[in-house]
């Protein structure tokens with residue numbers, strides 16, 4: 001077993017770290033306060049290759065592996081949770097299913113502008129009555145000649161407010177449960193498409209989370225992604241990949257919180273000495289480090305399995321579960337190390353604590369990850 005990263009992986013980490021330190025860290029507080037995305041910055045991420053990391057070069061991507069993707073998200077996660085989420089959703093929930101299930105024609109059409117940042121992609125599954133129970137979606141797509149007619153509402157859509165193309169799951173056969181779901185690619189300028197309510201959230205203020213409304217929207221059959229009835233599998237594969245990205249994001253958030261707690265503990269003096277010399281503070285720092293280091297191994301292993309073409313769904317769920325709960329713990333402890341200052345808006349750990357919370361919710365709650373893991377354990381025991 002070799003735990004060292006290759007020179008290429010170290011190099012991509014360096015590129016992403018420099019980007020995050022120069023462009024994201026100094027402005028993350030501003031993004032949180034204003035709730036505004038900097039699209040110029042997102043396009044710069046496209047130029048750097050971050051918007052199509054695992055997409056082969058022939059489709060305009062960077063042609064790198066999943067571990068590279070994980071490393072990039074970990075570094076961007078140090079910088080700004082909103083921009084990291086925008087990149088994660090774009091890669092895992094749009095580019096990845098297109099690569100896995102798209103026709104050659106679809107890949108050639110959608111992927112190059114997605115990778116450059118000229119166009120944005122999004123994914124919509126959840127509905128008011130179908131969150132954890134993804135197979136219970138109520139949106140319908142009814143065949144009509146060469147078209148399907150789409151009706152329904154989606155919620156909690158990351159990137160939905162500005163995406164040009166959205167992967168939408170809808171029931172094409174209500175009697176078939178999850179087997180009756182089909183994935184479609186909707187273009188935002190199609191009549192019948194509208195963006196609904198934009199949610200106000202605890203964190204991720206510059207990553208809009210929206211409702212999408214589809215009203216008698218006509219979709220050519222060429223906009224089916226995968227096969228009719230294969231939509232649930234498309235959704236699950238997208239979420240498997242998305243769970244690795246949430247794990248990677250959690251590593252970044254927690255890494256930043258630990259860095260800030262360490263820095264503060266060496267600068268802050270009480271009782272005549274830096275608080276880092278007190279064993280209770282040291283215990284916090286050591287616990288934070290241990291959980292972060294253990295989570296990193298799980299997230300990297302899930303990425304490695306995906307790259308090797310091994311089954312990785314349960315590993316992705318495990319990595320996401322452990323890393324997201326770790327991020328909540330580490331950012332919570334970071335506030336404890338900073339004491340009252342940690343509770344203030346002026347100190348970054350307050351924002352990190354708010355941003356970390358969503359990692360236990362999106363791309364499947366911690367409860368769903370436990371369900372996935374336990375089912376797999378029981379099946380193989």
Ligand code: COS
Nearest residue numbers: 125126131132133134135178236237239240313363364368
């Ligand atoms: N990866 C690949 N395939 C999966 C899968 C996964 N993670 N989870 C389920 N499947 C497959 C199953 O193997 C089964 O196919 P086969 O019968 O061919 O083997 C099929 O999908 C149906 O699975 P299952 O019977 O387990 O479906 P359930 O409705 O009981 O539960 C869960 C599925 C709960 C795992 C699923 O609904 C889920 O992940 N929910 C959370 C949704 C979520 O993360 N939402 C956040 C969305 S962000 S917009």
